[in-house]
Amino acid sequence: MAQSPTPLNEAKPTLLPKQRIAEQIARTPLEAPIRLINLFIVFFVTLGPIKIIPSFVQLTQNAERSLRQQLAFRSAGLATLVILLVVVLGQNMVRVWQIRLPALLIAGGILLFLVALNLVMTQYNPPSRPQDVSPPSLKLVVTPLTFPTILPPFGIAIALVLMLISQEIGFNPLVVIGVLVLVMLLNLICMLAARPILGILRLITLQIFGFVLGVLQLALGIEWIISGLEIEALVFRRLFGS
Numbered sequence: 642m643a644q645s646p647t648p649l650n651e652a653k654p655t656l657l658p659k660q661r662i663a664e665q666i667a668r669t670p671l672e673a674p675i676r677l678i679n680l681f682i683v684f685f686v687t688l689g690p691i692k693i694i695p696s697f698v699q700l701t702q703n704a705e706r707s708l709r710q711q712l713a714f715r716s717a718g719l720a721t722l723v724i725l726l727v728v729v730l731g732q733n734m735v736r737v738w739q740i741r742l743p744a745l746l747i748a749g750g751i752l753l754f755l756v757a758l759n760l761v762m763t764q765y766n767p768p769s770r771p772q773d774v775s776p777p778s779l780k781l782v783v784t785p786l787t788f789p790t791i792l793p794p795f796g797i798a799i800a801l802v803l804m805l806i807s808q809e810i811g812f813n814p815l816v817v818i819g820v821l822v823l824v825m826l827l828n829l830i831c832m833l834a835a836r837p838i839l840g841i842l843r844l845i846t847l848q849i850f851g852f853v854l855g856v857l858q859l860a861l862g863i864e865w866i867i868s869g870l871e872i873e874a875l876v877f878r879r880l881f882g883s
Contacts, residue, residue, distance in 0.1 A: 677816065679861055680803065680816070680817060680820045681820055681823070681824070682854055682857055682858060682861070683753065683799060683803065683858055683861065684799075684800070684820055684821060684824045685824055685827075685854065686757070686760065686851065686854045686855060687756060687795060687796040687799050687800075687858075688724070688791065688792065688793075688796040688800065688821070688824050688825075689824050689828065690827055690828050690830075690832070691847050691854075692790070692851070693790055693791060693828055693831060693832060693835075694831055694832075694835045694838055694839055694847065695839065695844060695847070696785075696786075697712075697713070697786070697790070697832045697835045698835050698839050700712075700777060700781055700785070700786065701777055701835075703776055703777060704776070704777045708777065708778075708779075709832075709833075710833060711779060712777070712779065712781055712786060712832075713829055713832035714829065715779065715782045716781075716782050716786035716787045716790075716791060716832070717791070717825055717826075717828050717829035717832065719782060719783070719787045720792050720825060720828070721821075721822065721825040723787070723792060724792060724797065724800055724821055724825070725821065725822075727800065727801055728800055728801060728804040728814075728818065728821065729818075731801045731804055731805060732804060732805075732808055732814065734805060740805070742806070742869075742872060743869040743870070743873040743876070744869070745802065745805050745806045745869075746865045746868050746869030746872070747865070747869035747870065748802060749802040749803065749806055749862075749865050750861075750862045750863065750864070750866035750867075750868075750869060751862070751866065752795070752799055752802060752862070753799065753858055753859075753861055753862030753865065754859060754862030754863060754866070756799065756858070757855045757858035757859035757861075757862055758859060760851065760852075760855035760858070761852060761855040761856060761859060791825075791828055800817075800821060803817060804817050
């Protein structure tokens with residue numbers, strides 16, 4: 642009696658042994674390299690109001706209150722829309738490019754380290770008075786307020802890398818989005834109250850606060866690099882056995 646042919650299994654993407662082990666390790670309950678406080682510190686330093694307040698005061702020094710409010714609301718809204726669009730569209734990049742967790746951690750750690758090192762080593766200078774005192778207008782919304790004051794290129798890159806890492810380790814991406822929205826809301830509030838804030842805290846206070854957070858971000862970048870190397874070493878240990 643003829644036997645019916647064995648049904649073929651559905652085609653599945655084949656993974657190399659190293660990729661399979663790395664995938665398993667990425668889903669094991671290791672110590673999470675992303676924590677809520679870490680997310681907030683990174684986004685606060687790279688995308689937050691510390692660097693925005695002095696620039697906003699300088700750019701709007703001759704503007705009426707109504708114009709300052711319009712500039713604050715529009716630039717904060719545009720920055721929020723752009724950064725959310727970048728991180729949401731970037732969620733599928735890991736699958737398309739098949740980037741593994743160790744590579745993401747090392748790349749993110751290097752990026753955090755370099756940005757924080759620049760923040761720590763560079764002396765903050767008080768904003769120079771513009772040569773041209775032409776009255777400000779809504780043309781300032783896109784450039785220079787949104788780009789690069791609120792959203793510098795390195796800030797956009799760090800937000801994207803953090804979203805990719807969170808997806809790989811099972812960290813809820815909505816938390817990343819929520820922290821981003823919170824920082825953008827803080828930016829809006831600080832722009833609306835930029836003059837009183839700068840009058841009370843003074844520029845030197847913001848500089849010291851930014852320096853402290855920059856040191857914390859520097860340490861966090863090193864920690865991510867070490868975590869990526871540790872996971873890669875664990876992959877090789879499981880692959881070749883000990």
